[in-house]
Amino acid sequence: MSEIKVVSVNISEEKGVIKKPVEKIILNEKGVVNDAHAGDWHRQVSLLAKESIKKFEEVLGRELEYGEFAENITTEGITLYEMKPGDKIYIGETELEVTQIGKKCHGDGCAIFSQVGKCVMPKEGIFAKVLRTGEVKPGDSIKYKPQE
Numbered sequence: 001m002s003e004i005k006v007v008s009v010n011i012s013e014e015k016g017v018i019k020k021p022v023e024k025i026i027l028n029e030k031g032v033v034n035d036a037h038a039g040d041w042h043r044q045v046s047l048l049a050k051e052s053i054k055k056f057e058e059v060l061g062r063e064l065e066y067g068e069f070a071e072n073i074t075t076e077g078i079t080l081y082e083m084k085p086g087d088k089i090y091i092g093e094t095e096l097e098v099t100q101i102g103k104k105c106h107g108d109g110c111a112i113f114s115q116v117g118k119c120v121m122p123k124e125g126i127f128a129k130v131l132r133t134g135e136v137k138p139g140d141s142i143k144y145k146p147q148e
Helices: 051-061 109-114
Strands: 005-011 021-023 025-029 046-051 073-076 088-089 094-101 127-132 134-137 142-145
Touching: 005 025, 046 051, 051 073, 094 134
Parallel strands: 046 073
Antiparallel strands: 005 021, 005 073, 025 134, 046 127, 088 094, 088 142, 094 127
16 A cells, blocks of 8 residues: 655635645644634645546646645545545644535635636545644655544
């Protein structure tokens, strides 16, 4: 089995825009520090697999940057959308609980949709809430534990 790891961490200070890759992100009890989606709700952290992005590059016919689909954490080596709510993801000292698979696409009202033309998050992105805080950076290993 290939290694499961973080390939990029991304932040945006406003909702509905492309996130920019950064050196590291800090997860607190509200989500990603300095990210527009942090708060007291079930979609504090968004994750998208590099494999989903690559698949989409073929559809669009161009390369995509990490963060273009507004994901906080870009992963490699695991099919995220096959996870279930309640599953746990461990990255470094952090612990996340999967809360939602996919989301409604906002279409034309979304900067991502208007710049990219389509969005992969409705089907293949996943969302999680923070159970244990800490730092996440590219290269970190990911451990996955399905709900009992």
